[in-house]
Amino acid sequence: MMLDTEKSILIVGLGLIGGSYAKALRKLGFKISAITLNKDDIDFAVENGIIDEGYTEPAPEVIEKAELVIFALYPEVFKKWIAKYQQYFKSGALITDVTGVKSSVVYEIQDMLRPDVEFIAAHPMAGKEVYGVQNSDPKIFHGANYIVTPTEKNTKEAIDDCLELGRLMGFDRVSVLTPEKHDEMIGFVSQLTHCIAVSLMNCYDGEKLQDYTGDSFRDLTRIARINDEMWSELFLLNKDTLLEQMDKFLSAFGKLRSTLEEEDRETMREMMRISTARRALFDKK
């Protein structure tokens, strides 16, 4: 078992998720270092006991002492970081990440990685509509899913350690999916829903709807507040899968539209019954 608190953990990218990881893990007794661009974030994190020490540069002496390195960066930045600084990893180090898309990241990282370190990918499905280490809070992991997406290059030991990491941090459901299955699932339950919310706010015509909206509109558009830099990157990195999911949705929406246009009440009601029955399964969980 690798995850004893003697091990030194390095978090690269101290934002909302990186900060929440740091808080959760430090509370468990791990020693946490961090590398992040902004000096203010490091000062905040040290002052508030979120990390033990932090650096604004990828200092070799910090990287080389870490036994577990967690990357909480945007995907393209993550890839560049590995290419440039992997030379400093400690031999035998375990590398993991929090990236929201997998196929377009995992294989590329594993292909370029030194043979004496292992990258095991994971996706903590948690977040908030606010950003930064200042808003970090491991409570966002409660009730949330943590998905490990190994490839054939991964060892059983690394997979188990990564699953254990999710459990230790307080995730409710910890599971394993292939990178491809992960991307398909995330394309549907997360990216497609964000596409819908964004589209809905874009066709809103500017009148002061706030005065009249019920809970349904508020719930449906909560996720319309979106970090455009991160999400556009995630969408584009999952392009083909997300296009497929968007087309599936368009097909169902188009069918519902036809039942209305043709006043086909029975098919409309059948779609509503299917929807009701399927959604009921979610509330049972």
Place this chain on the structure above:
Amino acid sequence: MMLDTEKSILIVGLGLIGGSYAKALRKLGFKISAITLNKDDIDFAVENGIIDEGYTEPAPEVIEKAELVIFALYPEVFKKWIAKYQQYFKSGALITDVTGVKSSVVYEIQDMLRPDVEFIAAHPMAGKEVYGVQNSDPKIFHGANYIVTPTEKNTKEAIDDCLELGRLMGFDRVSVLTPEKHDEMIGFVSQLTHCIAVSLMNCYDGEKLQDYTGDSFRDLTRIARINDEMWSELFLLNKDTLLEQMDKFLSAFGKLRSTLEEEDRETMREMMRISTARRALFDKK
């Protein structure tokens, strides 16, 4: 001012909304009668102090003593009821409703109504995913909108009374819209969002997504549990307006899809920024 507690109120249709009206109004000291199909609902309501008396049939002696009659029926049933039993209304009675669509209901009712009674239409934008007087609860009115939709046939006095009714029952925002503006607004913020949720659940492919869904999917599909009888009727009664809203959404969704297909990151990000800015206005309220 018509709404003093000496006045006798009749509620026709004792379901979730009718029952919640009854509870709110009886607490204020009004005497509440109800007419509803199911004897069990009446027994429940009397035993639990929700109404003073109830009938399963439109008994003339109950109808003719009511000074305010509130209809909480499905729209088509409501129209038929008026046509058949309006002969029993007390002269000078005020009639109101809770129907979720307006243009296709209000004018028709007003056109057929006796000249010595007045129909002032209203829409309480409140609900739950459960049904029946057993689940009624006036707390659903807190934080909710109550919209009065008068026509040129309505008197200022009736409009004011109807607005006062909404305030008395505890609605947060009480306002006036034309039937047409109401239907356009409701087509967008309520019906379109239900169309989206239903479509999303219909393109879900049956795999056990429950294990992986985050809050965004849950929020977005909460309203996918839908009373197919009522909602199909409401959709069809607002057909042209809802088709327009669906097409507006399709246009925005199609535009977002194109930015992905063409990898036009800048336009995609611009749509996300518009979405974020507009949605932020809602959270300020």
